[in-house]
Amino acid sequence: MKIARYYAEQKNADGAHYPGVPQRDLTEEEFKALPEWIRNSIDGAPPESRMYYKSARSAKPADSEAEAVEEVIEVVVAEPDNPEGVEE
Amino acid sequence: MAELAFESMSVALESTRGTLVTPPTHILNMKGMITPMEDVFDPDDQLGVLAGQTREEIVGKHGEWEAEGSADVTKLPVLFNMALAPVTTGVVPGRPVLSIAVTAGGSGYSGTITAAITGGGGVGATATVTRTGDAASAVTVVNGGQYYTTAPTVTLSGDGTGATATATLVTAPSTAKIWEFVRVMTAQTLKTGTFYWGDPNQKMYQGAYGFVDNMSFDADASGTDDVKMSVSGATQYPDDIASPTLPALSLGPLLMPRRMQLWMDSSLAIGATAITGRLVSANMDIPTGVTPKNLATGPTGGLGYDHLGMAKVTPEMHLVFEMVDQTQYLLFKAGTDMKIRIRFNGAVIEGVFYNYLEFDIYGKLRDLSWGEMEGTNRTVEFTVRGNYNAGPASDLVARVMNSSATL
Numbered sequence A: 001m002k003i004a005r006y007y008a009e010q011k012n013a014d015g016a017h018y019p020g021v022p023q024r025d026l027t028e029e030e031f032k033a034l035p036e037w038i039r040n041s042i043d044g045a046p047p048e049s050r051m052y053y054k055s056a057r058s059a060k061p062a063d064s065e066a067e068a069v070e071e072v073i074e075v076v077v078a079e080p081d082n083p084e085g086v087e088e
Numbered sequence B: 001m002a003e004l005a006f007e008s009m010s011v012a013l014e015s016t017r018g019t020l021v022t023p024p025t026h027i028l029n030m031k032g033m034i035t036p037m038e039d040v041f042d043p044d045d046q047l048g049v050l051a052g053q054t055r056e057e058i059v060g061k062h063g064e065w066e067a068e069g070s071a072d073v074t075k076l077p078v079l080f081n082m083a084l085a086p087v088t089t090g091v092v093p094g095r096p097v098l099s100i101a102v103t104a105g106g107s108g109y110s111g112t113i114t115a116a117i118t119g120g121g122g123v124g125a126t127a128t129v130t131r132t133g134d135a136a137s138a139v140t141v142v143n144g145g146q147y148y149t150t151a152p153t154v155t156l157s158g159d160g161t162g163a164t165a166t167a168t169l170v171t172a173p174s175t176a177k178i179w180e181f182v183r184v185m186t187a188q189t190l191k192t193g194t195f196y197w198g199d200p201n202q203k204m205y206q207g208a209y210g211f212v213d214n215m216s217f218d219a220d221a222s223g224t225d226d227v228k229m230s231v232s233g234a235t236q237y238p239d240d241i242a243s244p245t246l247p248a249l250s251l252g253p254l255l256m257p258r259r260m261q262l263w264m265d266s267s268l269a270i271g272a273t274a275i276t277g278r279l280v281s282a283n284m285d286i287p288t289g290v291t292p293k294n295l296a297t298g299p300t301g302g303l304g305y306d307h308l309g310m311a312k313v314t315p316e317m318h319l320v321f322e323m324v325d326q327t328q329y330l331l332f333k334a335g336t337d338m339k340i341r342i343r344f345n346g347a348v349i350e351g352v353f354y355n356y357l358e359f360d361i362y363g364k365l366r367d368l369s370w371g372e373m374e375g376t377n378r379t380v381e382f383t384v385r386g387n388y389n390a391g392p393a394s395d396l397v398a399r400v401m402n403s404s405a406t407l
Helices: A028-033 A036-043 A061-078 B076-083 B327-334
Strands: A003-007 B008-013 B031-041 B057-070 B097-107 B114-118 B123-132 B135-146 B153-157 B161-169 B177-182 B193-199 B203-220 B228-235 B239-241 B261-265 B279-287 B290-293 B307-310 B316-322 B338-350 B353-363 B366-371 B379-385 B397-402
Touching (some): A003 A028, B031 B193, B057 B193, B076 B177, B123 B161, B279 B338, B327 B366
Antiparallel strands (some): B097 B161, B203 B239, B316 B379
16 A cells, blocks of 8 residues: 555654544545545644654654765765865 | 533733733633623613614723633742742752761750751751760651752750751752742732633633733632632733644642641741641632723724733632630631741652642631531631732742643
């Protein structure tokens, strides 16, 4: 089943929840079955209190930061004018 | 209409008083409602007919809201911003004394060596000193006290000289935060809020420029309920709206009356003397004094209140004790000015830091009333009306300890 929203447990230290919404990844079917106001509330949560994300990477910020750093390194290494990959 | 299964109240503090904020930021976890109210004038016309009323005009419109439920340390800071003082940041709390170490034993001591613990911003720490031979050999903390921000000074005294000691505080918490609200006395700075009520599956109602006019708390250790809270106030006339996005629900730990703590002092600092083994119940009633002002606004002006004012009000604490001795009665009889701290405790956050709600109030024990309680001696009840105290420069201080990083 395709996941529609990924749950970021590590960002929910207070155990907050939306009524009737399980604290785990939500499938497409589950997300569509939610009342519109809950779907809007989940997707409209401000960044500091957001718990559900559309991408798995966004739901795991520690990993996504590491991956983002890796991406930067790859870009540095890949620059054609900087074959040694040295920061300028 | 279907059952309103998810009827709830929520609120968002307004950064500018009276300017609507959407969407709400805090669900209050309380049963409540906003009721539209209309002030109607019907003149006493004489038309020579038996109709008792000939015409009417709506002269004012507003909403009244009320809510009740469990006292919730995660939501109280928002409500106290509207009822007591604008405080939007919790801070690391002061701590108890963990231990006291003798740094020099001194000499010439033959009797009791006492330890006086002063300063450090806290209160209530006590300790005993062990003498070995003619020197102090150890200091044992009996009561760690509360709210020390720096290590207090320990002074060892006796019939010898030279004994010294230093105190160490409990490690600062990493999660616990304390929010202190000193009831405002001289400025119109209480926050207003945009209130939301209803079932987002059915219908929501929104009232801006909302304020709190009263809060009360009830805790009965002889019962089985948790600490209850009721709040009331008013808003501008509520509009029915499409469901806004709502924040996620989070519940604070239940505050249980049997975990209450009480300190009563007269000559010592507030919080120094714990009262144990007799407190049955406690009630706090906190009027805010916020009152709406209705002013003339011309032919196109609205019918809602235009400004908010502040009236003089007095918070009250009501205490019920089992009458195990004459202590509280004698304080009443003597008319002693008291400094009283009541704390409603919940679950531990970390180490020695607990979720709690606390009030400091200053006044005499008044309005004695004898009562009865099954399984106890006679009970005695008092009311304390909060007096202005120059220490905090207020008549009421409230503190909330929780683990919330933000309001």
